Amino acid sequence: MNIQQLGLKPPLGWNSWNTFTWDINEQLIREAADTFVAEGYKDAGYEYIVIDDCWSLKERDTEGNLVADPEKFPSGMKALADYIHSKGLKFGMYSCVGTHTCAGYPGSFEHEFQDAALLAAWGVDLLKYDYCFKPRHISGELLYKRMSLALKNCGRDILFSACNWGEDNVYHWIRESGAHMYRSTEDIQDSWESIKKLTLSQLDKASTTGSYCHNDMDMLVVGMYGGSNSSFIGNQIGGCSDAEYKTHFSLWCMMGSPLMIGSDIRSANQVTKDILLNKDLLAINQDAESRGAYRIKPEPQWFHTDDVFMLVKVLADGDLAIGFFNLSDGQREISLQFWDVGLPYASGKSLSLYDCWEHKEIGVFKERYAPVVAAHDCLIVRAKLV
Numbered sequence: 565m566n567i568q569q570l571g572l573k574p575p576l577g578w579n580s581w582n583t584f585t586w587d588i589n590e591q592l593i594r595e596a597a598d599t600f601v602a603e604g605y606k607d608a609g610y611e612y613i614v615i616d617d618c619w620s621l622k623e624r625d626t627e628g629n630l631v632a633d634p635e636k637f638p639s640g641m642k643a644l645a646d647y648i649h650s651k652g653l654k655f656g657m658y659s660c661v662g663t664h665t666c667a668g669y670p671g672s673f674e675h676e677f678q679d680a681a682l683l684a685a686w687g688v689d690l691l692k693y694d695y696c697f698k699p700r701h702i703s704g705e706l707l708y709k710r711m712s713l714a715l716k717n718c719g720r721d722i723l724f725s726a727c728n729w730g731e732d733n734v735y736h737w738i739r740e741s742g743a744h745m746y747r748s749t750e751d752i753q754d755s756w757e758s759i760k761k762l763t764l765s766q767l768d769k770a771s772t773t774g775s776y777c778h779n780d781m782d783m784l785v786v787g788m789y790g791g792s793n794s795s796f797i798g799n800q801i802g803g804c805s806d807a808e809y810k811t812h813f814s815l816w817c818m819m820g821s822p823l824m825i826g827s828d829i830r831s832a833n834q835v836t837k838d839i840l841l842n843k844d845l846l847a848i849n850q851d852a853e854s855r856g857a858y859r860i861k862p863e864p865q866w867f868h869t870d871d872v873f874m875l876v877k878v879l880a881d882g883d884l885a886i887g888f889f890n891l892s893d894g895q896r897e898i899s900l901q902f903w904d905v906g907l908p909y910a911s912g913k914s915l916s917l918y919d920c921w922e923h924k925e926i927g928v929f930k931e932r933y934a935p936v937v938a939a940h941d942c943l944i945v946r947a948k949l950v
């Protein structure tokens with residue numbers, strides 16, 4: 565791959581953590597890859613199959629190399645990478661800046677160059693790099709730069725996915741570390757409260773995301789319905805409604821987050837597939853210019869809390885993607901005054917609106933558009949100037 569393409573747009577894929585945590589093996593990973601091809605995810609642009617934490621033995625070998633757990637991965641990582649590549653997909657793995665990963669497996673601290681070489685030899689295409697067990701005397705900035713340098717010199721194009729949960733002012737230094745995406749939030753859980761909390765924490769971060777270094781709001785919980793094997797993610801929470809999953813996906817698309825599916829795609833229901841494979845939403849997320857989405861507060865402002873807002877993302881062809889989000893617990897009319905997107909009545913211009921969930925034209929409007937949006941729901945339109 566041309567290095568200039570790596571990380572140009574938010575990466576799309578699947579990650580084992582949200583649903584399976586420690587309970588992973590090569591059969592599962594192969595089936596995830598098979599599903600990507602068979603169920604249309606690959607055709608829609610999803611590309612990376614990522615193994616998260618818990619893939620290795622608890623000790624390195626006598627040469628200091630990481631060792632894939634032979635019970636979980638009896639054929640080894642090279643064979644698994646080859647299988648994933650044979651499907652036209654890419655293979656992601658996980659390590660950590662510290663001495664150990666969050667689940668207590670060996671981390672890459674002071675093994676950065678050795679580990680990068682091993683990952684390259686296995687055929688890895690993405691490294692997710694976590695933040696647990698970081699020695700206190702060394703800055704995260706230095707450690708992400710050190711692994712980035714190792715990856716850039718390992719002889720293979722490996723997309724670098726930093727994961728320090730938005731801590732230590734990461735917004736100020738991550739772009740120059742060479743990371744292509746970086747976690748800007750704490751861990752997601754399979755609950756509406758978590759989706760809402762992560763979203764509200766990111767509304768002022770539009771200027772910190774863009775091509776080659778995307779602000780990562782964490783993996784998707786769409787379609788999990790409480791089906792994780794870990795209480796950290798949500799097996800005791802019960803999941804979300806379909807409308808909430810739709811709103812979650814819309815927010816992540818509008819805000820330019822990488823989209824890493826976290827549910828068991830092998831058994832996804834039709835609603836989940838319709839959400840994850842929504843081509844109009846994916847086109848907004850994958851827009852060539854990767855601009856951040858800015859927030860507009862609806863009028864009249866006294867009527868709304870921070871839970872009700874619009875997001876606007878300027879697209880490469882000049883269209884505007886506009887999201888009307890109602891995170892509150894009651895139905896709301898959300899009024900967009902076109903002066904807020906630079907089109908007062910006096911401009912003589914109108915907006916032709918297309919509904920990205922219903923996949924149909926809504927109509928042509930002047931000065932104002934004010935849909936009524938149900939609680940926890942949203943409307944996403946693509947607006948063309950006419």
Ligand code: GAL
Nearest residue numbers: 581616617666667694727751
């Ligand atoms: C967390 C990380 C999660 C997952 C987990 C694995 O720190 O944010 O996405 O990777 O570690 O232990």
